[in-house]
Amino acid sequence: MDLILEEKDAADWVYRGEGAANIVLAYTGTTPTLVGKVLRIQKAPENETHCSNGSLSFSKHELLLWKDFEELVQSPTKEIAAQQYAQHVISPLLGSKHVDAGIRVLVSREFLEEIERNIKSHRPDWRIDAAMVDTLKQSALLISDHSLFPHGIFKGNVSISVEIKPKCGFLPFSKYIARQNAIKRSTTRFKMHQVLKFRQQQIPNLSKYDPLDLFSGSKERIHEALKALCNNPQNNFRVFLDGSLILGGFGGVADNSTSATAEALEGVLKYVIEADDGLRMTSFLELLTETVFKSGVLDRLLDVQKLDNYDVEGAIHAYYNFISQPCSVCGGLGEDEVSPRATFLHALPPNESLEIVKNFLIATTAKDCSLMFCFRRREDGGSDSSYDMVYLESTNQVFDYKVHFIDLDLKPLEKMEHYYELDKKIVSAYTEALQNGQGTENDHTVKLYESTQ
Numbered sequence: 001m002d003l004i005l006e007e008k009d010a011a012d013w014v015y016r017g018e019g020a021a022n023i024v025l026a027y028t029g030t031t032p033t034l035v036g037k038v039l040r041i042q043k044a045p046e047n048e049t050h051c052s053n054g055s056l057s058f059s060k061h062e063l064l065l066w067k068d069f070e071e072l073v074q075s076p077t078k079e080i081a082a083q084q085y086a087q088h089v090i091s092p093l094l095g096s097k098h099v100d101a102g103i104r105v106l107v108s109r110e111f112l113e114e115i116e117r118n119i120k121s122h123r124p125d126w127r128i129d130a131a132m133v134d135t136l137k138q139s140a141l142l143i144s145d146h147s148l149f150p151h152g153i154f155k156g157n158v159s160i161s162v163e164i165k166p167k168c169g170f171l172p173f174s175k176y177i178a179r180q181n182a183i184k185r186s187t188t189r190f191k192m193h194q195v196l197k198f199r200q201q202q203i204p205n206l207s208k209y210d211p212l213d214l215f216s217g218s219k220e221r222i223h224e225a226l227k228a229l230c231n232n233p234q235n236n237f238r239v240f241l242d243g244s245l246i247l248g249g250f251g252g253v254a255d256n257s258t259s260a261t262a263e264a265l266e267g268v269l270k271y272v273i274e275a276d277d278g279l280r281m282t283s284f285l286e287l288l289t290e291t292v293f294k295s296g297v298l299d300r301l302l303d304v305q306k307l308d309n310y311d312v313e314g315a316i317h318a319y320y321n322f323i324s325q326p327c328s329v330c331g332g333l334g335e336d337e338v339s340p341r342a343t344f345l346h347a348l349p350p351n352e353s354l355e356i357v358k359n360f361l362i363a364t365t366a367k368d369c370s371l372m373f374c375f376r377r378r379e380d381g382g383s384d385s386s387y388d389m390v391y392l393e394s395t396n397q398v399f400d401y402k403v404h405f406i407d408l409d410l411k412p413l414e415k416m417e418h419y420y421e422l423d424k425k426i427v428s429a430y431t432e433a434l435q436n437g438q439g440t441e442n443d444h445t446v447k448l449y450e451s452t453q
């Protein structure tokens, strides 16, 4: 970690986007080792004490939880541990070809303060209100820009990339789901969460995206999912042309920062897809469908998501065993009201509770990460390209493509109670919406959806 970014370097970094926890900047300077890289810097939430100094470390329970991963528990700071987590826990599960844990670089406080000033006008207002650059951090993560192909022999070709945040791709099957929450077995969390987000005015309308389609392994259903994402991207879909955002918002769900529509994308696609006006978008979706299908990355992701095989309704009891605290779920109930299943979980040996919680947190990373699919046209005679290729039948074109997972963050153990509470809120928002309607579940859902489109 020899490189130190100083105040004078800040001008070379431009705003690329952000999520809840990080801001990402793209490099525009000429230093060869930085060209084609992005810098991921952490934010400090406005409503929390601004206490981070780069040396905060794991709690004693987290040290125990991740004890099998020496690199993690020996990390001197949480930031280094986060990077080690992507490298040593997640990469073997998702495949090293698609995971880039990045390297940490030192940043001065003046660099971060200058960045904070420079990017302010580009950030969505609601993200500014929620958090600012954490100027007390001493390092940031340098990662390859996965929305671009490195410039090489095909210098003239533009890169078009698509970022997808697929969210949870299966219906939970755990026997620990309470009878009153049985709706979770037949309705995706994404769909139910849309209703809560809509009520909380985080989204202007409900998405028709169904994660089960995207993960289905069927080309027709993948295509349906991608169409829905394109029509209502929220924070689940973005398209970039040579790193510039052309569809979707910079900052996530509540963000309307680009008004770009599928029609605008149609125009830009002329640099990539050799089809007549009005037909390019269709071909582009065909290209994306084909790539999602053939790359197999969603199958890998689904396997990791399914490490959550107890559901939060089971994992929460294991969590209280693990932290040796009275269970706040069972604690509020009379002795004869505690379910036999919860009693069974509370009798598990410590190592089994640990495994359940650890797998739950790994699965949570996999339910929140995003994928970047990046394409460029393959030139005639370019068969020696080291990239995978995909054939687009409708235009008879061949593309190089690469796929990377981004945002493979370690979720804090202390978030377990939040997960349990949020799950309850999501289910009740959805069931209330159903009960308030007159028709069957399907009728009402249709009504609810139509009223917001």
Ligand SMILES: O=P(O)(O)O[C@@H]1[C@@H](OP(=O)(O)O)[C@H](OP(=O)(O)O)[C@H](O)[C@H](OP(=O)(O)O)[C@H]1OP(=O)(O)O
Residues within 6 Å of the ligand: 019, 020, 021, 193, 235, 251, 252, 253, 364, 365, 367, 368, 409, 411, 415, 422
């Ligand atoms: O709980 P969820 O499913 O709403 O996921 C959160 C995301 O919300 P969304 O994808 O919009 O539903 C949320 O994304 P947004 O802020 O809504 O863009 C974050 O990704 C959050 O993770 P973290 O706090 O940054 O580690 C995510 O929290 P985790 O559950 O992954 O910890």
Ligand SMILES: Nc1ncnc2c1ncn2[C@@H]1O[C@H](COP(=O)(O)OP(=O)(O)OP(=O)(O)O)[C@@H](O)[C@H]1O
Residues within 6 Å of the ligand: 016, 017, 018, 019, 020, 021, 022, 023, 024, 038, 040, 143, 144, 145, 146, 147, 163, 238, 368, 370, 406, 407, 409
């Ligand atoms: N390696 C990368 N290459 C190109 N773009 C990237 C890269 N990493 C992140 N980005 C862009 O920056 C945005 C924010 O990054 P990221 O998802 O890591 O933030 P986050 O705060 O961790 O998100 P979340 O809210 O999901 O926790 C992404 O949505 C993506 O558009």
Ligand SMILES: [Zn+2]
Residues within 6 Å of the ligand: 316, 317, 320, 327, 328, 329, 330, 331, 342, 346
């Ligand atoms: Zn309990």
